[in-house]
Amino acid sequence: MNTLLYIMLRRLRLPLIVLILVYAVSILGLVIIPGQDDQGQPWRMGFFHAFYFVSFMGSTIGFGEIPYPFTDAQRMWTLVCIYSTVVAWLYAIGSTLAIIQDAGFQRLIRTRRFAQQVRTLEESFYLVCGYGTTGREVVTGLERRGVRSVVIDIRQERLDQLGLEEFALPAFSLCADASLPDNLALAGLSKPNCLGVLALTDQDNVNLAIAIASKLVLPKRMVISRSENVITSANLASFGTDLIIDPFQQFAEYFGLAVHRPHQHLVVDWLLNPQHRPLSSIYKHSHGRWILCGFGRFGKALYDALKSEATEITLIEPDASRVNSGMDHVNGVGTEAVTLDAARVNEAVGIIAGTANDADNLSIIMTARQMNPKLITVVRQNHAANELMFANSKSDFVMQPGHTVATKILGHIRTPLLQLFLQQLQTQDEVWAHTLMNRISQSVGDERLDSRSFKICTDQTPALIDAIESGAKLTLRTLMKRPYDRKAALDCFPLMLKRDEEITLTPGELHELQSGDELLFCGRTNDLNDQLWILENQQTLNYVLTGVDDNPNPLLRWIRNLKV
Amino acid sequence: MNREKVVFAFFIVLALTLNVGFVVGDVDNPGHHEVVELFLAIVVSLICTVLKFGDRSHLGALMLATSLVADLQLIAAASIWGYHAQISAAGVTGDAMASIVSFAAGALVANVISVVLLVIETVLVRR
Numbered sequence: 001m002n003t004l005l006y007i008m009l010r011r012l013r014l015p016l017i018v019l020i021l022v023y024a025v026s027i028l029g030l031v032i033i034p035g036q037d038d039q040g041q042p043w044r045m046g047f048f049h050a051f052y053f054v055s056f057m058g059s060t061i062g063f064g065e066i067p068y069p070f071t072d073a074q075r076m077w078t079l080v081c082i083y084s085t086v087v088a089w090l091y092a093i094g095s096t097l098a099i100i101q102d103a104g105f106q107r108l109i110r111t112r113r114f115a116q117q118v119r120t121l122e123e124s125f126y127l128v129c130g131y132g133t134t135g136r137e138v139v140t141g142l143e144r145r146g147v148r149s150v151v152i153d154i155r156q157e158r159l160d161q162l163g164l165e166e167f168a169l170p171a172f173s174l175c176a177d178a179s180l181p182d183n184l185a186l187a188g189l190s191k192p193n194c195l196g197v198l199a200l201t202d203q204d205n206v207n208l209a210i211a212i213a214s215k216l217v218l219p220k221r222m223v224i225s226r227s228e229n230v231i232t233s234a235n236l237a238s239f240g241t242d243l244i245i246d247p248f249q250q251f252a253e254y255f256g257l258a259v260h261r262p263h264q265h266l267v268v269d270w271l272l273n274p275q276h277r278p279l280s281s282i283y284k285h286s287h288g289r290w291i292l293c294g295f296g297r298f299g300k301a302l303y304d305a306l307k308s309e310a311t312e313i314t315l316i317e318p319d320a321s322r323v324n325s326g327m328d329h330v331n332g333v334g335t336e337a338v339t340l341d342a343a344r345v346n347e348a349v350g351i352i353a354g355t356a357n358d359a360d361n362l363s364i365i366m367t368a369r370q371m372n373p374k375l376i377t378v379v380r381q382n383h384a385a386n387e388l389m390f391a392n393s394k395s396d397f398v399m400q401p402g403h404t405v406a407t408k409i410l411g412h413i414r415t416p417l418l419q420l421f422l423q424q425l426q427t428q429d430e431v432w433a434h435t436l437m438n439r440i441s442q443s444v445g446d447e448r449l450d451s452r453s454f455k456i457c458t459d460q461t462p463a464l465i466d467a468i469e470s471g472a473k474l475t476l477r478t479l480m481k482r483p484y485d486r487k488a489a490l491d492c493f494p495l496m497l498k499r500d501e502e503i504t505l506t507p508g509e510l511h512e513l514q515s516g517d518e519l520l521f522c523g524r525t526n527d528l529n530d531q532l533w534i535l536e537n538q539q540t541l542n543y544v545l546t547g548v549d550d551n552p553n554p555l556l557r558w559i560r561n562l563k564v
Numbered sequence: 565m566n567r568e569k570v571v572f573a574f575f576i577v578l579a580l581t582l583n584v585g586f587v588v589g590d591v592d593n594p595g596h597h598e599v600v601e602l603f604l605a606i607v608v609s610l611i612c613t614v615l616k617f618g619d620r621s622h623l624g625a626l627m628l629a630t631s632l633v634a635d636l637q638l639i640a641a642a643s644i645w646g647y648h649a650q651i652s653a654a655g656v657t658g659d660a661m662a663s664i665v666s667f668a669a670g671a672l673v674a675n676v677i678s679v680v681l682l683v684i685e686t687v688l689v690r691r
Contacts, residue, residue, distance in 0.1 A: 010618025017614050024607040031600070047603055048646045 058085035129178040130201035133402030196222035256305030263433035288349030293334035350376035417453035492523020592658035637671035
């Protein structure tokens with residue numbers, strides 16, 4: 001039976017017994033006390049009348065003294081009854097209200113509603129554990145693509161924030177500890193329509209527990225986990241977690257790329273980030289000495305990433321014990337001119353304000369810019385709430401670790417081939433990346449770059465499969481023509497072609513297609529959507545190939561050929 | 565000694581004894597059946613029901629069910645009595661009393677089961 005009802009009934013035991021007893025004693029008293037009828041004869045009230053009288057008296061309706069006017073003894077008893085029944089009712093109603101308002105009871109109601117919503121959910125969804133900066137961005141990104149999320153977080157305030165978001169597909173949320181399998185089960189862990197589990201909490205062991213639980217229930221389902229140290233990452237990888245992201249490492253690599261290989265960085269940024277950087281933002285003078293403020297986990301990762309390319313770095317860190325000997329180190333926070341001066345800010349090319357305090361970071365870059373206006377400033381934003389301040393800080397680069405992780409995850413979910421492409425990209429040199437960047441820029445201008453991957457198979461590209469099986473020669477050029485005007489080209493081009501294990505980057509237009517090929521295209525969103533017509537509609541494909549817009553339907557053909 | 569258990573057992577046994585007290589006598593003889601006793605039986609039976617609320621064990625559910633049956637039977641008996649005493653022209657006749665007592669006898673069976681379950685529960689706990 002219903003747990004809620006049980007709890008309510010158990011707590012209402014005493015008030016209900018009090019109510020029954022008060023009624024019983026009142027009724028019994030009225031029956032026992034002698035009365036008079038209208039002729040003045042002795043008369044005793046029966047149980048029927050007594051129950052009737054107490055019922056309307058107790059509920060303060062008060063129809064009067066029936067069936068005959070009361071004697072004084074009866075009135076005296078009625079006085080007692082009136083007060084005791086009112087008190088009993090107040091007690092019962094008060095207890096009921098108190099139970100309903102009880103925090104534990106409310107939580108139980110919310111949990112039940114959540115479980116009910118998830119149980120009846122028939123569309124596909126992602127299970128997001130942890131609704132911090134990253135979680136929030138991932139949920140928003142998924143919602144924009146029309147995919148629902150189910151969110152678990154241990155803090156109710158964060159979920160309250162989720163409740164305020166105006167989503168067309170509201171995410172379901174539960175305030176609970178995600179490391180407990182019971183809670184994950186409530187959130188639909190074992191449902192086949194759960195497409196993937198994203199463990200994004202800031203506790204490594206919680207993420208580990210979530211990933212293990214998911215892999216045990218459905219080994220093939222995608223699991224993406226955040227991890228802050230190497231041991232956890234290795235552990236996660238050992239049981240097949242699909243994507244493991246260390247936010248500090250991730251950002252350090254991303255930033256290292258920006259400094260050392262600006263064009264490659266830009267390609268990555270355009271492909272992953274909806275609000276990508278303009279082409280003109282490329283750093284012109286990134287060679288030289290950098291100043292790094294703050295040498296915590298984050299600073300260390302950045303230091304390693306920059307050091308690997310033999311960049312000279314000066315550290316500013318108040319806690320000298322964190323810094324190894326042999327590093328160029330200045331003691332202090334970096335907010336004062338003295339410290340910055342000691343770090344020779346005038347000769348440096350750039351400064352990274354990477355402390356865990358947002359106000360300090362802003363103060364560092366403002367002071368540093370006054371001392372050296374040509375300085376490239378990079379500032380770390382820790383809290384999403386400080387968005388406005390950082391947007392106005394005029395710094396060259398605002399680093400938001402949560403944002404970097406979120407774009408990476410969304411990229412992975414959107415096009416799995418993208419991850420492979422980004423890996424391949426790292427093996428290419430800057431010149432190649434520069435050429436690619438120019439091509440992308442020609443294709444989409446400063447608009448948003450979208451990407452889509454598909455495999456040539458019956459499910460995804462029925463028209464292509466039919467054409468290939470009937471012996472037609474399809475080249476990549478076919479897929480890049482406009483479905484309504486074959487002479488014009490779509491603003492998109494192939495980034496990668498994967499045939500079995502063989503990978504071709506930016507394959508040429510004359511590349512011949514085979515069944516089973518996997519392709520990654522990038523371009524304008526609208527053009528990629530138009531491309532779907534060629535992939536799926538045989539008539540469109542036929543037009544694009546031959547220029548003949550032939551309709552297979554005899555009736556329509558007849559209508560078109562009518563000479564009117 | 566657990567005071568809660570004493571109160572619980574007290575009310576359950578009292579429900580049975582009051583019920584027996586009401587039912588004993590000739591079925592169709594109004595003189596053998598006291599209205600106050602029926603009233604008390606109903607009140608005690610209601611209290612028993614409330615006391616059994618919120619026990620999620622299987623035995624607890626069974627006890628709650630027997631109590632609800634007893635309530636239903638006794639209230640039916642009282643309603644019949646009320647109808648005959650107040651509304652029917654003939655008043656409480658032998659036939660009317662027979663049907664009242666037979667309803668109360670049904671409640672008696674439910675109360676007996678209730679007591680048996682109480683004993684079983686006690687035995688289980690004591691072991």
